Amino acid sequence: MKTNTKRLTESAMLLAIAIVLELVSKAVIPEMPFGGQITLASMLPVVLISYRHGVKWGLTCGVCYALIEMAIGAKTVTAAFQPGYFGDGAMIGRALLMCLMDYLLAYTLVGLGGMFRNRMQNPGLRLMCGSLAALGGRYLAHILSGYILFSGWAEWFFTQEGFPGWGAELVASLSPGALGWVYSIVYNGIYMIPEMILTALVAVLLAKVPGIVVKVSQ
Numbered sequence: 001m002k003t004n005t006k007r008l009t010e011s012a013m014l015l016a017i018a019i020v021l022e023l024v025s026k027a028v029i030p031e032m033p034f035g036g037q038i039t040l041a042s043m044l045p046v047v048l049i050s051y052r053h054g055v056k057w058g059l060t061c062g063v064c065y066a067l068i069e070m071a072i073g074a075k076t077v078t079a080a081f082q083p084g085y086f087g088d089g090a091m092i093g094r095a096l097l098m099c100l101m102d103y104l105l106a107y108t109l110v111g112l113g114g115m116f117r118n119r120m121q122n123p124g125l126r127l128m129c130g131s132l133a134a135l136g137g138r139y140l141a142h143i144l145s146g147y148i149l150f151s152g153w154a155e156w157f158f159t160q161e162g163f164p165g166w167g168a169e170l171v172a173s174l175s176p177g178a179l180g181w182v183y184s185i186v187y188n189g190i191y192m193i194p195e196m197i198l199t200a201l202v203a204v205l206l207a208k209v210p211g212i213v214v215k216v217s218q
Contacts (some may be wrong), residue, residue, distance in 0.1 A: 007217065008054055011061050014045040019068060019173070021045070034150070035076060035102075036191040041202040043138075043195075047113025047131045048206075053217040055114045062111025062125040063104070070103040077103075086149060094149055100143035109137030117215055124207030131203045132196055132213075143184045153179025157187065 021042035031037040034167040046065050050058020070077060079085055115135040116126045157178070158167030170182060205212040 012047050014049050015065060015164040018042050018045040032191055036188060038191045038194050041199045043110045043135060044131060044199050044202055046110045047134050050111050050114030051117050051127055051130055052214060058111035058114050059108060062108040066107035069107050078210060092111045098149055101141055106138045106141035109141060110134045112137055123213040124204045127207050127213055128200045131199045135196045135199055139188060142188040146184030146188055147180050151183060154179045154183035157183055
């Protein structure tokens with residue numbers, strides 16, 4: 001009972017740290033025009049939960065994290081259920097799909113952060129690889145969601161004023177389906193790739209702190 005209480009308390013504290021980092025990031029770092037943002041390694045505390053207590057518990061906490069993120073993003077979630085957000089089409093179905101993929105699935109996958117905790121000798125490398133895998137899973141979820149829900153914006157995105165000339169070349173050379181995939185990969189990559197790099201670097205530094213990178217639960 002004492003072990004479970006300690007795990008719950010520690011996980012709650014780390015989730016709270018993740019949310020504080022998220023909120024601070026929103027205050028100091030501009031958000032992307034259509035959603036997404038680079039943060040101050042706000043997902044690393046969730047990765048650390050998974051590393052210390054195992055992937056199963058990490059995914060459980062990932063679900064909690066996803067629900068909290070949905071609450072933080074309530075303005076976007078509410079807007080998705082309003083007419084015109086997705087252009088023409090089935091509004092309710094697309095809004096629900098956005099909630100499922102961009103929140104529940106994407107943030108739950110951050111709980112995969114402990115998947116390398118028993119696979120390498122170097123604890124810093126284990127945490128770094130876990131961070132990349134966890135955030136990579138989130139990135140893939142956003143790519144799929146972006147293609148399904150927002151690929152209609154692809155041509156406009158690559159040909160808007162100020163975009164480099166290779167954007168127009170892509171539009172001219174790719175089929176609409178392929179262009180939609182490239183759009184989603186590029187758009188989500190603008191914030192997710194720097195986020196992955198930053199989180200991985202902080203993970204390596206954090207692993208040097210005594211007692212942090214410890215496998216509490218087996």
